[in-house]
Amino acid sequence: MKAPLAELRDVSHGFGRGAQRRAVLRGITLDLRAGDFVALTGPSGSGKTTLLTLLGALRVPEEGDLRLLGQDVRGLEAKALGALRRRIGFVFQRHHLLRSLSVLENVEAALHGQPDADRARDRAAALAMLEAVGLGGRGGDSTALLSGGEQQRVAVARALVRRPSLVLADEPTASLDGTSGRAVVTLLAALTRGRDCAVVMGTHDERCLDLVTRRLHMEDGVLKQTEQAA
Amino acid sequence: MARFAALLAFRQLRYRALASLAALAGVAVAVMLMLVQVGFRNGLYDSALALPRALAADLVLVSPGYRALTFSPPWFPRAALRDAAGVAGVAETASLYAYSGQVRSPETGGNLSVWLLGIDPAARVLDLPGLAEAQRALSVPETAFLDRLSRQEFRGVVARVAEAGFVRLPVYAPTADLAPVLSLRGLFTLGPSFTIDGTLLMSDLTLHATLGVPLDRVSIGLVRLEPGVAAAPVAVAIAARLDGRARVMTRADYLAEERRFYASRTPIGVIFNVGLLVGVAVGVVFILQVLNGLVDANLPDYAVLLAQGYRPAFLAAVVAQAAVAIALLTYLPALGLALAVTGAAAEVTRLPIGLHGSDMTMVLALSLAMAVVAAGMAVLRLRRADPLELFG
Numbered sequence: 001m002k003a004p005l006a007e008l009r010d011v012s013h014g015f016g017r018g019a020q021r022r023a024v025l026r027g028i029t030l031d032l033r034a035g036d037f038v039a040l041t042g043p044s045g046s047g048k049t050t051l052l053t054l055l056g057a058l059r060v061p062e063e064g065d066l067r068l069l070g071q072d073v074r075g076l077e078a079k080a081l082g083a084l085r086r087r088i089g090f091v092f093q094r095h096h097l098l099r100s101l102s103v104l105e106n107v108e109a110a111l112h113g114q115p116d117a118d119r120a121r122d123r124a125a126a127l128a129m130l131e132a133v134g135l136g137g138r139g140g141d142s143t144a145l146l147s148g149g150e151q152q153r154v155a156v157a158r159a160l161v162r163r164p165s166l167v168l169a170d171e172p173t174a175s176l177d178g179t180s181g182r183a184v185v186t187l188l189a190a191l192t193r194g195r196d197c198a199v200v201m202g203t204h205d206e207r208c209l210d211l212v213t214r215r216l217h218m219e220d221g222v223l224k225q226t227e228q229a230a
Numbered sequence: 231m232a233r234f235a236a237l238l239a240f241r242q243l244r245y246r247a248l249a250s251l252a253a254l255a256g257v258a259v260a261v262m263l264m265l266v267q268v269g270f271r272n273g274l275y276d277s278a279l280a281l282p283r284a285l286a287a288d289l290v291l292v293s294p295g296y297r298a299l300t301f302s303p304p305w306f307p308r309a310a311l312r313d314a315a316g317v318a319g320v321a322e323t324a325s326l327y328a329y330s331g332q333v334r335s336p337e338t339g340g341n342l343s344v345w346l347l348g349i350d351p352a353a354r355v356l357d358l359p360g361l362a363e364a365q366r367a368l369s370v371p372e373t374a375f376l377d378r379l380s381r382q383e384f385r386g387v388v389a390r391v392a393e394a395g396f397v398r399l400p401v402y403a404p405t406a407d408l409a410p411v412l413s414l415r416g417l418f419t420l421g422p423s424f425t426i427d428g429t430l431l432m433s434d435l436t437l438h439a440t441l442g443v444p445l446d447r448v449s450i451g452l453v454r455l456e457p458g459v460a461a462a463p464v465a466v467a468i469a470a471r472l473d474g475r476a477r478v479m480t481r482a483d484y485l486a487e488e489r490r491f492y493a494s495r496t497p498i499g500v501i502f503n504v505g506l507l508v509g510v511a512v513g514v515v516f517i518l519q520v521l522n523g524l525v526d527a528n529l530p531d532y533a534v535l536l537a538q539g540y541r542p543a544f545l546a547a548v549v550a551q552a553a554v555a556i557a558l559l560t561y562l563p564a565l566g567l568a569l570a571v572t573g574a575a576a577e578v579t580r581l582p583i584g585l586h587g588s589d590m591t592m593v594l595a596l597s598l599a600m601a602v603v604a605a606g607m608a609v610l611r612l613r614r615a616d617p618l619e620l621f622g
Contacts, residue, residue: 056537059618082539082541084539085536085537086539090538092534092621096534098528100238100528100531109234109238112234113539117231170620171622
């Protein structure tokens with residue numbers, strides 16, 4: 001069995017101090033492995049987003065151990081942190097595409113920061129990824145000309161174009177209608193299947209749960225149950 | 231990566247061009263004002279230096295209390311110039327008498343400020359176009375030439391001299407019972423200054439007869455050297471011989487001192503320099519305004535880039551490139567406007583107001599410096615770009 005892409009051991013995190021202190025995550029222990037397509041469910045305030053930000057190396061846990069892609073995130077220098085984040089893809093609830101760039105440039109932007117960046121190869125990869133999400137031929141368009149579903153598909157292309165080891169999606173269907181939302185998750189599942197990566201998707205959307213391989217449920221900062229999907 | 235930073239900076243600027251139009255216009259106006267200040271300052275310097283530059287001298291002798299040629303130069307004894315003539319390497323010497331005064335306009339009857347210059351008509355004193363052939367005519371008593379580039383108050387007189395070849399011009403002389411009258415019988419080309427409306431050239435004897443100034447008191451002494459003789463050692467030798475009765479300078483040192491005087495010792499020179507600095511400060515404020523708007527509008531984009539692994543230094547590079555783009559894009563319209571303004575001002579005042587290539591380069595460098603300062607301040611706002619804000 002391959003080493004986990006993410007290892008959390010008894011991770012706890014909270015916000016505020018003194019009487020204002022609020023524990024958001026309590027004693028989370030979790031392994032994520034290549035091939036996992038995980039739905040992270042739970043009510044608002046249960047800690048899903050905080051867990052996603054820890055998995056994205058955007059925070060360091062207050063307690064417990066967190067290893068991402070084989071590295072302990074605690075004490076990582078800015079340069080190493082940047083390199084780690086380049087191996088993680090994000091899809092946000094709102095697409096957060098760069099408005100001043102075209103569709104193709106948004107996807108390419110994910111590649112420019114790579115240490116082995118190559119202009120021609122990156123462009124070819126970005127065009128191929130746009131083709132894969134059904135937006136071939138729209139690369140020169142402004143993102144403002146796309147529908148909400150199309151914008152989220154561009155966001156998926158941007159997250160996947162550099163072949164990340166870990167993909168984190170935060171409510172990717174929340175701002176889309178049912179059909180578009182399911183199409184985006186279907187796409188995410190299809191494009192990551194067979195790749196050496198894990199996907200964690202925070203969601204309230206019950207309609208997409210049949211697409212995942214594993215479901216994690218959180219309540220009050222505690223991982224209540226982990227179930228393997230059928 | 232640098233290429234992407236430049237692309238992103240340009241696209242973000244273009245995306246917000248309309249929203250930033252007023253501030254971008256402010257940057258252009260600030261740069262235009264800087265260029266105009268420099269153009270006007272050139273007018274001051276070039277007009278004030280026109281006469282010093284025209285002196286036919288390798289070395290210049292002035293009074294120890296001398297400040298600048300157009301600021302009523304104190305005299306020194308003509309005997310000192312004779313002593314200088316005896317120093318080895320000196321070919322010949324000449325005197326210039328320079329006094330400010332007033333004449334009555336033959337057209338309006340009002341007083342006009344003039345510069346009255348007296349020379350020996352047989353000597354080479356001023357290297358001005360066409361003067362060498364014409365100046366013998368100054369030997370006739372009461373004869374004077376008028377600078378054809380005098381301010382427009384003299385335009386009618388210049389035209390009449392050019393047409394009729396003769397105009398009578400009363401001179402205001404406080405010590406005379408009757409106002410002396412000069413006969414303008416020719417024109418020469420020098421140019422007006424900020425403080426003087428026009429210039430009259432006459433013989434030293436006519437100047438003496440007109441204003442009563444003694445001819446043993448010289449305003450500027452001119453020394454020409456024998457061919458191939460170095461100026462500096464002769465200047466040292468003359469200074470030693472004069473023993474403090476007059477100051478001696480090489481031509482280059484003299485011109486530099488004149489320019490320095492206007493740049494740092496006169497209020498008008500200081501005002502132009504302060505004006506330039508104010509332009510820089512205003513430019514920084516307007517560029518900062520554009521950059522702050524740019525950063526605030528793109529904070530989510532910057533947060534996305536940080537989440538993708540870009541480092542804060544990359545975002546700083548984007549802001550710096552945007553600042554440089556603002557400086558470059560606003561410079562060209564500012565230069566066009568400044569050339570139009572200085573050209574119109576030169577036409578109206580007949581002063582040598584204008585911009586040299588080195589001035590344009592200097593202001594472009596100042597604009598880029600403004601951009602760097604503004605970018606340095608704007609990058610502090612980048613700290614607010616937080617990938618955590620992207621999560622719902």
